[in-house]
Amino acid sequence: MSDILLKYMKLGYQYLVNHVLAFLLIPTAIAVAVEILRSSPARWNSFAIDPIHILFTSFLAVFIATVYFMSKPRSIYLVDYACYKPPVTCRVPFSTFMEHSRLILKDNPKSVDFQMRILERSGLGEETCLPPAIHYIPPTPTMDAARGEAETVIFSSIDSLMKSTGLKPKQIDILIVNCSLFSPTPSLSAMIVNKYKLRSNIKSYNLSGMGCSAGLISIDLARDLLQIHPNSNALVISTEIITPNYYKGSERAMLLPNCLFRMGGAAILLSNKRRDRSLAKYKLVHVVRTHKGADDKAYKCVYEQEDPQGKVGINLSKDLMVIAGEALKSNITTIGPLVLPASEQLLFLFTLIGRKIFNPKWKPYIPDFKQAFEHFCIHAGGRAVIDELQKNLQLSAEHVEASRMTLHRFGNTSSSSLWYELGYIEAKGRMKKGDRVWQIAFGSGFKCNSAVWKCNRTIKTTSDGPWQDCIHTYPVHIPEIVKI
């Protein structure tokens, strides 16, 4: 009984605070209207209405309106996006991965066991894919193979996007590519300009080295550029090319990426054109970037280096989850006031004041982000990341389902994983008009970046996309430990 009472009290409080303006203005408006109606028509004539007053008032109104509309940032729309679906011939079942591992690392059985333990607890499924060069015993990561993978992933994604949006190559104004670990000369963006014969005055950018959160950095860059360039669109390509980054050594901390990173990529079309407004899927509301690189521990926690044998790999420090938690807290502190309803912000403020003034032992209030968002896309960096965020943000299993299922089906595809997750939610038919989505990505640096989108139109489930042949089998139960 008291539970139900508490629940209704809470609901009442939220409704009151979130609509406080309505609660204040409506009675005031009614009172004024009643007063006007009650007063006699004679009183009306006593209001000396001067034509000059009217002119000035209208000029002021127009002036204020102009200033408001001119200074309002342009709305940025996400017209559509396409994710790469790797061919089934690139599939890597656990048993094949472990077999290759044992054959290649035959002198390091401890490293092989370590990889097996990681894989068993990773949350990956049996359908994740590695590029063809990594299927060889031993892998053959040549420059040619890396370019081949880049071409396959990027061109397929762009072709899908062009098919679904009707975009023509000559219409692309801005091109941004982010791929952290493969940066050839000429760049991947030049590769795209060459393949699709894009215009010579295209604004192209190639972001490399920025880690798994670079996808949202690209979106942020696209947004800033679209503020300056009116009536334009931007093609953003987020991918990670796995071929050149296979770690050939046996240091355990550096073997983790081999176990988790898989092939994937996404192509996203953003636009500030008026005519794309009705067709676009999402509107970009906020992008919040947090960089913890000033702290030495955060800077070194994902570090590319040579192992004692001289083999290059990415070293993941043991403090990774703690640092990720800190970065998340920073990001939430910035994004909270932008997205949380007034009720949550007040509660947080009261608890903060209370802790400072009255009693430091009060539990800090964790704002309920479920009131601010309908959908969450947490970067599928690994099972631990998703577990940690689910705990910190007090999310239900359904909220993190998109992230977990993306990790299971596609593995850690780095910066493009957010788009696979969004694709999952759409494929399940859960995306309705007005729904708000929060994309959170972590990456080396250490960075935590967030993007907030608002759904522009209810999205019907389609027959294409990377999930089309398997969505009906999801969600699956992922056991704690999979026996290989």
Add this chain to the structure above:
Amino acid sequence: MEEAKCSRVKVESILSVVSGKPTEPGKVHKLSMLDRAMGSHTIHIVFYYASNPFLDGPMPSDLGNLRITLSELLDEYPYVTGRLTCEPDNGEWLIKFNDAGVRMLQATVDATIDEWLGSADGVEERDLTAWEEMPNDPSFWSPFRVQINKFKCGGLALGLSCTHMHTDLTSATMLFKAWSEVHRRQPPTHPPIFDLPPPPTPTPPPPTPSPLPTTPTKMATATLKFSPAAVDKCLSQAPADATPFDALAALFWRRVAAQAPTKRSLSICVDSRDPSQHAPAVPYAYFGNALKFSTLTDDLLSGGLGQVAGHIHRHVAGMKKEEFSSEINATGGMYGGAALTCFNAEHMAEAESGRGIMYDAEFKKGERPVHVSYSVGNVGREGLIMVMPAAEGGRGRTVTATLPEEQVAELCRDQVILDFEPTMILCGRRS
């Protein structure tokens, strides 16, 4: 006397090919006693094609196109992508369907197909199906290996090698044929069956034979192609109802026995999948070992070609009617271990044309294999004679003889055999 020369086959790379769909986890398959008895042998089949059928396809490389259809094929054969494991408590061998895939090797050959068929011998041909012996822990060892060998002339040899524990020559051929059907987008003619009802209790293994000689004998292989006319000539000396197998087995037995008088018995190996029978013991699509072995003793083997052929014919008929219980040598060495073994492949000849079903494995429509080579590994010193149907159909047969080196050399010079004008290929460089 040729010294060990550098092989003309160079393996460029090794990778694994997996099925397109994940296997259902947790399934296992127990190997039968016959499977384990065959375990010491390995199977090597090479399909030679005049041109590379994988150059056409959506992928830029032939290996890419090959992998697409091989993956699709493996969806239906979780048995082939699984791994062997030995149960610790009772020592039983199982195949765990763990989805690990098959090993794929790419190699180049420094010769044209014609040069190769004229000059290579059995030992060099083994390089087209490079084999790795099973290690003590087979859980990460692939029992099936596919090798794609490219010739200088643009021709291709596809090699399939596997343990005889998993499959026999017939079902290995059917696997390959199914792959060619998947590649040509044809519905499968024989979708595989993996589980059979348990066979009747086999005969208890014979008392341990005398220990085999410690010096391993160097074996060699020769392939002799007999035209339909030659086979007819041979059959003319045999009773009317004799099959080409009966006549050729009798011919070869007599010639080998003439050189090596110590040979006293002949073991016949028959497949239980005979489609000509009204109710075959084993369905044609069964994937695994379905062989019967039975020995003929000396008294039935003396006499002229016709008499021996007649005895063999009656014995084969009896084996099909289950008059003789199948022999299993639990210590292994079923082929050539205790006696010269003759493998009967009459069931692999198509009913109407007489052409071997292996020659129907077309990856490109209208392009049949130029030749299909069969070879068995670890044959015992008594030897193995395989009588396989030929490419041209009718009663033509291709005989592959695996015997100790000197006996093979003698056989290829034997006048009685040469009277039938066989075409000799893959016999090494002979004048």
